[in-house]
């Protein structure tokens with residue numbers, strides 16, 4: 001099992017200095033074989049052919065992760081995963097990550113190394129390198145900013161604006177698990193050593209809670225499934241803010257209505273429902289409005305569902321209602337609102 005405790009004692013970033021921290025993580029940051037100049041110079045130099053996709057996501061301590069809940073390795077994996085999911089959601093192959101870290105002076109060098117290891121392991125698993133970054137001081141909490149680049153390999157990008165009337169709405173990956181994990185941590189029911197003793201004694205429920213907590217700490221979206229399906233998909237995005245909110249983004253970008261079918265989402269609800277008593281919202285709400293599993297929601301011709309995707313609804317002509325469930329408009333918040 002990975003070390004989950006924050007190791008503060010070894011050597012502080014302020015003692016190590018920028019060059020010292022860089023030296024500490026340099027062997028962890030593996031560059032891709034095709035890279036011309038990796039970490040160490042003013043810029044990386046990458047071999048690129050054709051269009052490049054580019055995306056950035058910023059993770060802020062207290063907003064996106066909490067050190068009491070997540071290990072530095074988890075946080076590195078999460079930072080990589082959510083950027084890799086954005087690249088895959090365009091139908092592109094991730095090729096490079098560039099990582100900025102703002103660290104409080106007391107952050108342990110070992111913390112940074114573990115975080116870098118999480119980043120590098122996830123990047124390597126999909127064939128991408130960590131090609132550079134920046135280290136600076138933060139007088140607040142830790143901030144990690146990841147820029148990801150990807151290669152379309154001759155394909156056209158899969159946009160949010162491509163959904164067509166008559167398409168099926170399809171999904172690959174889990175829904176509601178990250179939100180369930182978040183609610184368990186937030187209520188103090190999930191602790192670094194597992195589900196609090198008094199929460200439940202049923203083993204399957206404990207295992208489910210652990211699985212949801214793991215998805216919250218570091219989601220594992222099916223990147224290969226999304227990239228492999230791209231040629232058949234008309235529109236796609238990764239679900240970061242909630243299924244309903246992200247369907248609304250596709251609806252608005254494509255000028256269509258996204259009609260979800262609750263019976264087709266029932267398996268997702270049933271998966272997380274055993275934890276209802278320990279959560280503050282219902283399984284249905286966690287599935288519909290919870291984000292951060294980074295599942296892929298897409299649309300495609302109903303007779304051409306790609307491997308690894310399943311139908312959850314249909315695309316209909318714009319009715320003034322962006323997202324409906326069983327023909328009823330959704331009321332209340334559709335998902336996470338970052339600046340609220």
Ligand SMILES: Nc1ncnc2c1ncn2[C@@H]1O[C@H](COP(=O)(O)OP(=O)(O)OP(=O)(O)O)[C@@H](O)[C@H]1O
Nearest residue numbers: 055056057058082083086237238239240241249291
């Ligand atoms: N500060 C900014 N400057 C320029 N463009 C931005 C800025 N912030 C967001 N955007 C653009 O707005 C769009 C939506 O951004 P958003 O961060 O919501 O992406 P997302 O993939 O939907 O969500 P998430 O950040 O949860 O992955 C993206 O195309 C993004 O590049």
Ligand SMILES: Cc1ncc(C[n+]2csc(CCOP(=O)(O)O)c2C)c(N)n1
Nearest residue numbers: 062063064065066240241291292336338
């Ligand atoms: C400590 C803590 N509190 C709440 C959440 C939930 N959360 C934060 S950002 C976000 C959506 C994407 O936002 P952005 O657009 O900022 O990337 C969600 C669902 C969390 N991960 N950690």
Ligand SMILES: [Mg+2]
Nearest residue numbers: 086237238240
């Ligand atoms: Mg996205």
